[in-house]
Amino acid sequence: MTNLNSGVAPGVKAFLDYWENVRGRTRRLVLLIPEDRIEWGPVAGKFGLGDLVRHLAAIERDMYAETVRGRPSRYQGCGRDRAEGLAEVVAFFDRLHAESMALFRELTDEALERKCMTPAGNPMATWKWLRAMIEHEAHHRGQIYLMLGMLGVPTPPLYGLTAEEVAARSIGV
Secondary structure (H helix, E strand, O other): OOOOOOOOOOOHHHHHHHHHHHHHHHHHHHOOOOHHHOOOOOOOOOOOHHHHHHHHHHHHHHHHHHHOOOOOOOOOOOOOOOOOOHHHHHHHHHHHHHHHHHHHHOOOHHHHHOEEEOOOOOEEEHHHHHHHHHHHHHHHHHHHHHHHHHOOOOOOOOOOOOHHHHHHHOOOO
16 A cells, blocks of 8 residues: 555555544544533534534535545535434434445546545645545544543543553653
8 A cells, every 4th residue: 555645646445444444533532422512612603522523524425525526515514404412413424424435435546646626626636635534534533532631531542552651661762
């Protein structure tokens, strides 16, 4: 597999496997949101937890999955009208991800090299646009981690060890 940052498309299978792992890490975090805090946010008028989860679901399906197929974005936001309550939000997240994956599976390695049009009207290699989707996911997942921390919800380390555990296992310099 080619490195996603190398300037060469990694291939559809490599992308699909990697994206499922990235999304799986986000989903595990989403399941930790307390039911009574799904619509909580630290600042009025900004994304709360439910907004973030709905946004990740909708942007994957309605923007990225559409644009990589050569169609315009159909993203219409992430309000409670899309899904409300933890169970409904998780079901929405899962359903739109499954729809997105079906569309992503139709891509070919050659299609990854072709340009797609971003909503801003910029042509971009499809594989680079999908890489941007992964960066977007990481950005918002970090916000979910922060908000859960603010609520006192214990969260798992992203890759198996906490920063403190890594330091304890590292050699001194």
